[in-house]
Amino acid sequence: MSAHPLAESFDLDAAFGDVAEYWSPKVVAQVNDQYVKIAKVRGQLVWHDHAQEDELFFVVRGHLRIEYEGGRVVELPAGSMHVVPRGTLHNPVAENECWVVLIEPVQTKHTGDVESPLTKTIEEQLR
Numbered sequence: 001m002s003a004h005p006l007a008e009s010f011d012l013d014a015a016f017g018d019v020a021e022y023w024s025p026k027v028v029a030q031v032n033d034q035y036v037k038i039a040k041v042r043g044q045l046v047w048h049d050h051a052q053e054d055e056l057f058f059v060v061r062g063h064l065r066i067e068y069e070g071g072r073v074v075e076l077p078a079g080s081m082h083v084v085p086r087g088t089l090h091n092p093v094a095e096n097e098c099w100v101v102l103i104e105p106v107q108t109k110h111t112g113d114v115e116s117p118l119t120k121t122i123e124e125q126l127r
Contacts, residue, residue, distance in 0.1 A: 006030050012060065016040065016099050023118040025102060025110065025125050037102040037125060044093040046119075048112040053105045055084045062098030067091040 006029050015028050015038055022042045029036040041064065057064060057076065064076040069089040076082055084090050092100075111119045 012038070012101075016060070022097075024120055026127070027125050030106070031103075033106055034103055035106050035108075035125075037104070039100050039102065040097060041092060041094045041100060042097045044091055046111050046114055046116040047089055047091045048114040049087055049089045050084075050104070050108055050112050051087050053108045054086050055108065056103040057082045057084070057092070058101040058103070060099040060101060062094060062096055064098045064100060065093045065095075067093060 006027065008029075010028060015026075019026055019038060019040045022040055023045055025037040025039040027035045027037050047069075057066065058081045059076045059078050061078055063078070064080075066074040066076065066082060066084060067090065068074070074082055106122075110121070110125070
């Protein structure tokens with residue numbers, strides 16, 4: 001894989017304007033060993049975990065719900081941030097379009113070890 005030119009600075013609204021597909025994160029920056037990704041989401045992704053990585057969600061627009069194993073639910077309105085701890089089974093859900101920024105280690109797989117039609121590879125996220 002060739003090096004991907006990531007922006008040092010960018011307009012967040014304009015970057016979201018380039019995202020056409022739901023649940024298709026796009027890497028927009030790298031900070032040390034962490035990728036900063038943006039995604040538009042609607043509906044639900046898939047129940048999954050990230051065995052070795054924490055995952056930060058920052059809701060820019062809309063409302064996101066993180067469902068956890070055992071029935072716990074975290075509601076995230078615009079402006080909210082939430083960290084999903086590593087190894088924790090979770091399912092992100094948005095009733096309406098929601099814009100999120102994700103910060104996670106570069107090796108984090110989109111849906112952990114779960115493969116679904118929505119799963120995107122790191123290479124797809126770097127396009």
